[in-house]
Amino acid sequence: MVENNKIIVGFACIISAFQVIHGDIVKGSVSLNSGVFDKIINRHKVVLVKFDETYPYGDKQDAFKKVASSTISQPDLIIGEVQIADYGDKDNSDLGERFSVKKEELPVYKLFMDGKEKATYSGDVKNADDIKSFLIQQSGLWIGLPACLENFDNLVKDFFKAGKKTAQEKVIAKAEEAIKELTSDSERTSAEIYIKTMKKILEKGKDFVETEIARVEKLKAGKVSDKKKEQLGDRLSILTSFKIRQKDEL
Structure with a gap:
């Protein structure tokens, strides 16, 4: 029994380490980087991009997950995430500089329409409904909140x-x-x-x-x-x- 418990604990540690290294997979969103950013932005009518730190977690990330999962059925919309590293090779820091995203302001949501930046969200980043409201108002797309028709x-x-x-x-x-x-x-x-x-x-x-x-x-x-x-x-x-x-x- 003790040996089995050691195996279970060891397996759990491996899973946790994998999640820390690779981050969560957010259903309904795509990971963006410097190499593909413009390709995605320019080929889709509406793109909501969250600029954030590497391996985001907590209430702010939970809100992002809710937004992403609720927009899956909208064909004209893509939800993207850019993780900006401030260490090592500083991945995607060029995108942060390009769009004037500051580390202390993360996460920052920006809306792109027809390949151009249209608006920046200034509300509560922990409130998924507020983020969706911003998206609906700025894009004109229908994104149903729960129970809405x-x-x-x-x-x-x-x-x-x-x-x-x-x-x-x-x-x-x-x-x-x-x-x-x-x-x-x-x-x-x-x-x-x-x-x-x-x-x-x-x-x-x-x-x-x-x-x-x-x-x-x-x-x-x-x-x-x-x-x-x-x-x-x-x-x-x-x-x-x-x-x-x-x-x-x-």
């Missing part, structure tokens, strides 16, 4: 574009017709949140989204069951989608 996100965009109450009521009517076509219980639940939120905005005004987000976040942070926490998380995702599209129309 593309058709209803588009209706939200139409809702805020409509401006006048009568026009917004017509968008709500479209949403109420669209929900009839949904067969999934989870999709119907999400759609009902969209419709309810649009109606509340008409009733209480444009500030409803912000105040409701604050209210739901407070509830989610309290003592609630795992199921309730999941439901509140879905509601927050949809409210965030409203917030993103509301900002687009300001």
Whole structure:
């Protein structure tokens, strides 16, 4: 038994050493370096690049993983990572200098569109939803947050574009017709949140989204069951989608 335990511990140490040497494989992202950077940037419509230290870890890297995995189904988008070394051969330090990325600011997210740098993210690098919001706003691509529906996100965009109450009521009517076509219980639940939120905005005004987000976040942070926490998380995702599209129309 002791011998078996030694073998298990030894094997675990080998795995850990491998991860330290090679770093995590981030699903949905590509590793970029000086040799391939321009090839990737120039051949794809939208590329979000994270410039970071070598072997990143912790909350900031977890956020990056969430962003990368949530964008896999978007064909016009590539998520890339450039790891900049400050020792030895200083790999990719030329890319850091080229894009004015400073070591003390890492990680830095930059968005490239049609081969050109478009914007730099300035928000919380530990918040995956904020990074995705930045990506959605700057690129115009649809990237669904959890529980969000593309058709209803588009209706939200139409809702805020409509401006006048009568026009917004017509968008709500479209949403109420669209929900009839949904067969999934989870999709119907999400759609009902969209419709309810649009109606509340008409009733209480444009500030409803912000105040409701604050209210739901407070509830989610309290003592609630795992199921309730999941439901509140879905509601927050949809409210965030409203917030993103509301900002687009300001």
